[in-house]
Amino acid sequence: MSTDTDLRARLRDLADAAPHAGLAGDDLWRTGVRRQRLRRAVTVAGTAVAVAVVVGLTSVLRFPTALPPTEGPAELGIPRVVLPPDPWSEPTATPGPLTAVSVALRSEPVGLTETRDPLQLFGISAVDGVARFLDVPGLQININSDTVAISPDGTRVAMFRWVGEEGAAIRGWDVLDTTTGELTTLRVADQPEIVAGVFGYQIAFTGDGRYLLTSFSLDGSDKDRAKSFVAWDVATGERYVAEGPGRRWAPGVASGPNGVVWTRGRDVLTIDPVTGDRSEISVPQQLVDASFSPDGETLAYIGDAGDRPSSRAPWQFHVREADGVIRTVDVGIEPGQILGWQDATHVVVSQNGPRQARVVDVVSGDWERLVLQQEAGALMFPSRYATDLFARDTVGPAEQPDSGDPRPWMHQEVQWIGIGLLLGGVLQIWLVIRRRRARA
Amino acid sequence: MPAREDAAGFSEYVAARQTALLRTAYLLTGHRQDAEDLVQMTLVKVVPHWSKLHGDPDAYVRTVMVRESVSRWRRRRWREIVGATAPEPVTDVPSSETRLDLQRALAALAPKQRAVVVLRFLEDLSVAETAQVLGVAEGTVKTQTRDALARLRQLLPDLRLGDEEPCGTLVP
Numbered sequence: 207m208s209t210d211t212d213l214r215a216r217l218r219d220l221a222d223a224a225p226h227a228g229l230a231g232d233d234l235w236r237t238g239v240r241r242q243r244l245r246r247a248v249t250v251a252g253t254a255v256a257v258a259v260v261v262g263l264t265s266v267l268r269f270p271t272a273l274p275p276t277e278g279p280a281e282l283g284i285p286r287v288v289l290p291p292d293p294w295s296e297p298t299a300t301p302g303p304l305t306a307v308s309v310a311l312r313s314e315p316v317g318l319t320e321t322r323d324p325l326q327l328f329g330i331s332a333v334d335g336v337a338r339f340l341d342v343p344g345l346q347i348n349i350n351s352d353t354v355a356i357s358p359d360g361t362r363v364a365m366f367r368w369v370g371e372e373g374a375a376i377r378g379w380d381v382l383d384t385t386t387g388e389l390t391t392l393r394v395a396d397q398p399e400i401v402a403g404v405f406g407y408q409i410a411f412t413g414d415g416r417y418l419l420t421s422f423s424l425d426g427s428d429k430d431r432a433k434s435f436v437a438w439d440v441a442t443g444e445r446y447v448a449e450g451p452g453r454r455w456a457p458g459v460a461s462g463p464n465g466v467v468w469t470r471g472r473d474v475l476t477i478d479p480v481t482g483d484r485s486e487i488s489v490p491q492q493l494v495d496a497s498f499s500p501d502g503e504t505l506a507y508i509g510d511a512g513d514r515p516s517s518r519a520p521w522q523f524h525v526r527e528a529d530g531v532i533r534t535v536d537v538g539i540e541p542g543q544i545l546g547w548q549d550a551t552h553v554v555v556s557q558n559g560p561r562q563a564r565v566v567d568v569v570s571g572d573w574e575r576l577v578l579q580q581e582a583g584a585l586m587f588p589s590r591y592a593t594d595l596f597a598r599d600t601v602g603p604a605e606q607p608d609s610g611d612p613r614p615w616m617h618q619e620v621q622w623i624g625i626g627l628l629l630g631g632v633l634q635i636w637l638v639i640r641r642r643r644a645r646a
Numbered sequence: 647m648p649a650r651e652d653a654a655g656f657s658e659y660v661a662a663r664q665t666a667l668l669r670t671a672y673l674l675t676g677h678r679q680d681a682e683d684l685v686q687m688t689l690v691k692v693v694p695h696w697s698k699l700h701g702d703p704d705a706y707v708r709t710v711m712v713r714e715s716v717s718r719w720r721r722r723r724w725r726e727i728v729g730a731t732a733p734e735p736v737t738d739v740p741s742s743e744t745r746l747d748l749q750r751a752l753a754a755l756a757p758k759q760r761a762v763v764v765l766r767f768l769e770d771l772s773v774a775e776t777a778q779v780l781g782v783a784e785g786t787v788k789t790q791t792r793d794a795l796a797r798l799r800q801l802l803p804d805l806r807l808g809d810e811e812p813c814g815t816l817v818p
Contacts, residue, residue: 213798213805217673217768220745220752224672225682229664231657234686238693642721 263619276302280332280360283598284546288580288589290337291328294609297339299387304329304360305601308580308589309347312339315613329384332360332595335604342382342389351587352408357415358546360592361385362440364409364418367393375399379409379418381440392418392438392445401428410459412437412466413498413593417446417479419466421456430454437466437479446479460507461544461593462498469493474505489532494521497544497553503528504568506553508541523555525568535571537564545578546593554596561588576600652697659703660689667711673764674715676753688714708769709779712761719757751801759794762787 280303290310297312312326325347327340346368347354353366363382369375378393378400394400400422410419417437424434424447435449435457448466449457458469465478474487474496491509498505505526510519523541526532542558548565554576556563561578578600580589614620664685671681671688688711692703699706752760758780765776766787773791777784798805 213763213795214767216744216748216805217764220748221669221673221768223678223745224665224669225678226665226668229660229682229686229689231660231689232653234660234689235653235656235693237686238690238696241690242694 259623263623276300276331276333276336278333281598282332282335282601283595284578284591284600285330285335285603286576286578286600287603288330288337288578289603289606290581291339292606292609293323294611295339295607296609297326297341299341299382299389301329301331301338301340301384303332304356304363304384304592305332305335305595306330306589306591307340307354307356307363308351309354309587310339310581313611315611315616318613319616321611327354327363327365329356329360329363331604332592335601337604337606340382340384341387342380345380347587351590354590355409355411355418356590356592357411358413358592358594359415360595362411362415364411364440366409367391369399375401379420379438381418390440390443392420392440392443394422394424394445397426401426408456408459410461411440413461413463414465416440417466419448419459419468423451430456435466435468439479448477448479449475458493458495460493460496461546463500463502467496467498469496469507474507487526489524489526491522491524494542495544497547499550499553499568500547501550503550506544506555506566506568508544508555523566525571533571535566535568535573537566537573538575539564545591546596548596656689656693656696663704663707667707670708670764670768671711671715673752673768674712674757674761675718676749680718684711684715684718705775705779708765709781712765712779713781715761716757747802751798754801755794755797758782759790759797762790763794763798766791 282305284305288306288308290308291312293311293313295312307327307329309325309327311323312328314322314324316322327342327345327347328337329340330337340363342365344367345365348366348368355364356362357364361384363384365380365382367377367380369377377398378391381390381392382388383390408421411417412419416439418440420436420438421433422436423429423432424436425432431454432451433453433456434447434451437446437448438444439446446466448468453470457475460467460469460474462476465476465483467474467476469475470493472488472490472492474489474493476485476498477483487505489505489507489509491507494508494510496505496507507524507526508521509524510521520540521542523535523537524532525535537555539555539557539562541555541564543556545554545556545563547553551567551569553566553568554563555566556578561580563576563578564573565576566573578589578591611617615624667685667688668681671684672678675681675684688707691710691714692699692707695706696703752763755763761780762776765771765779766773771779773784773787777787780787
């Protein structure tokens with residue numbers, strides 16, 4: 207054992223056993239330079255790969271994005287094809303003026319991997335033609351399209367506000383201002399629940415867009431005969447009873463440039479809620495639908511050719527001129543609905559269901575074909591059109607922006623990249639282990 | 647890319663300082679071959695930064711070497727566990743029993759404790775300088791010095807240390 211117990215001295219003594227290798231500075235310099243170049247190249251390559259992956263994913267992956275705001279004049283007419291929005295697109299309360307509304311399935315993420323696809327109301331913009339889901343909190347969609355209405359100018363959308371599950375009762379009617387996003391619920395103060403009933407479903411705006419037409423019982427009864435035909439002033443919430451209770455059937459909602467228009471049997475009735483002026487026109491046919499021309503002179507209507515409402519005879523299109531002369535016009539299809547007027551002498555008539563339509567010259571009786579399509583997913587819910595916009599030329603479908611699941615891991619591209627990274631990591635670990643074993 | 651004069655200056659530095667670097671590396675690794683590898687790798691890693699090392703490059707070189715040594719120790723330990731191979735034996739045993747005892751005692755220290763001992767008692771660095779090289783707080787250096795010396799005293803009972811040994815100052 208050494209007598210030298212000084213750590214410092216013993217360390218120096220041990221260090222004397224260090225190798226005396228003749229390290230060549232030039233060689234080390236070159237090695238260092240090569241290593242630096244290699245590391246720089248690897249860094250550049252890695253950065254390039256990372257950038258490529260990010261750019262690639264950005265261009266491939268589609269996430270829900272807020273659709274562009276609708277800016278500019280609302281100049282578009284009725285779309286010949288109603289395409290729904292991408293299921294993952296974000297809803298909006300301010301889609302701007304609309305040309306049509308319908309429903310489609312909208313996808314929502316649930317948890318990490320689940321998805322739910324509720325029916326959601328969407329509208330076609332009169333500005334850019336893009337379809338946007340409407341953001342109406344708590345809205346439940348009934349497959350019956352009569353529970354939704356769009357104002358003739360496309361700036362308001364009305365819909366039933368159901369109590370709980372649809373079918374039993376409603377709280378009232380929601381009216382969404384599509385330009386401001388303001389949502390108003392029209393309701394009866396002393397009736398927290400309004401019994402709608404099967405025959406009280408249909409709602410519609412008046413031709414001036416001022417009133418929403420509804421049928422319900424003012425005293426809360428669920429009897430059909432207790433229902434009244436009520437016009438709601440959507441700006442003030444005031445209601446006007448156009449037709450009181452006592453009739454078994456709800457009226458047929460008709461249209462005209464002003465006031466409330468409806469049908470009863472063979473009669474077309476009108477009332478001006480402001481002045482109280484009433485009018486009544488009788489025709490020989492049982493009425494299915496009726497509409498006054500923009501100038502109020504001509505009445506176009508669809509009538510049952512038989513003597514009784516239950517007759518199975520084909521429905522026919524008729525024109526009643528201002529002088530009372532009625533003409534039946536063969537429009538080449540069985541008419542089911544009057545959609546709107548292009549001008550005072552041209553009316554758009556369509557079949558029920560598939561939208562084979564006709565633009566009919568009510569003076570000459572000539573007509574032109576018009577096909578109004580919608581994507582298969584919305585076939586159960588025929589589109590509702592902003593009727594004033596039939597005055598413009600119809601337009602083709604606009605390109606709908608793509609969207610996608612907001613969860614990156616649900617994208618197949620990301621899943622493949624994840625699998626690739628996992629395999630790469632495993633391979634890297636295996637290579638490291640193999641290299642270290644080889645060194646050992 | 648560093649200029650040509652940098653390469654010449656680097657070569658001069660290597661020629662002048664390699665013996666001292668190898669001595670330090672030998673105490674850090676306890677193995678002659680490992681010491682040579684450690685010094686070479688340290689100098690190779692220094693090359694890209696050489697042009698920025700104005701004045702005395704020793705401090706930076708020492709920092710790179712100590713950290714590389716610790717990293718190598720970690721990698722070696724990992725290999726020993728994953729590879730299930732025996733630890734590398736101390737093959738180049740110093741000639742004397744005294745050296746052998748000290749080498750074994752140093753090998754028993756944790757790598758950072760060993761680095762602290764080497765830097766403080768071979769390189770004669772202060773606590774602050776040692777903390778800078780290791781990238782730790784001065785308090786950590788003091789603690790590691792105290793623990794390392796306690797361990798050495800345990801392994802080398804005849805080792806003579808001074809009153810200030812917790813701070814690493816030896817009695818001459």
